[in-house]
């Protein structure tokens with residue numbers, strides 16, 4: 089979903105004003121709220137089901153970087169929908185969830201606040217992109233260069249297959 093959400097965001101902001109842009113903004117907002125929901129569920133799952141352990145050969149500093157990156161990824165996936173939502177509502181744009189219902193208003197109309205949230209949302213998007221790239225490159229590095237089980241342990245069903 090994130091791989092759809094981020095390119096859609098960069099595409100929509102540069103579109104000329106019109107029905108297509110409007111519809112892409114609506115999709116971006118709904119998808120963002122769905123992302124928030126599944127991330128919250130994922131975090132709840134992760135807190136009760138620890139991640140598979142990393143191979144013992146991995147140095148301590150690399151474990152620390154991996155952990156910090158993972159935590160930041162979760163924080164941003166929860167924070168971005170909130171800054172996006174607040175930015176829209178403070179600019180007096182009601183936010184609908186796939187046309188099913190309007191999200192309750194969390195903040196009053198406030199132009200300055202909306203601008204601040206917009207800048208935060210944009211900055212968080214850039215950081216998220218860097219983190220996703222680093223995370224994916226590190227996983228590929230483990231798989232193709234270190235030839236360990238790190239990438240395999242990130243895939244669905246890894247817990248059931250067991251770790252080495």
Ligand code: HEM
Nearest residue numbers: 097098117120121123165168169172173176183206210213
């Ligand atoms: C995980 C969820 C989300 C991600 C990763 C995400 C990512 C992005 C990115 C990368 C941009 C382009 C930044 C720029 O160049 O200005 C953007 C723009 C935008 N996003 Fe999101 N977004 C998310 C959720 C949301 C939600 C839930 C809303 C509103 C309910 C929202 C509202 C907006 C708006 C209005 C813009 C246009 C730029 C602006 O005027 O601030 N986003 N988003």
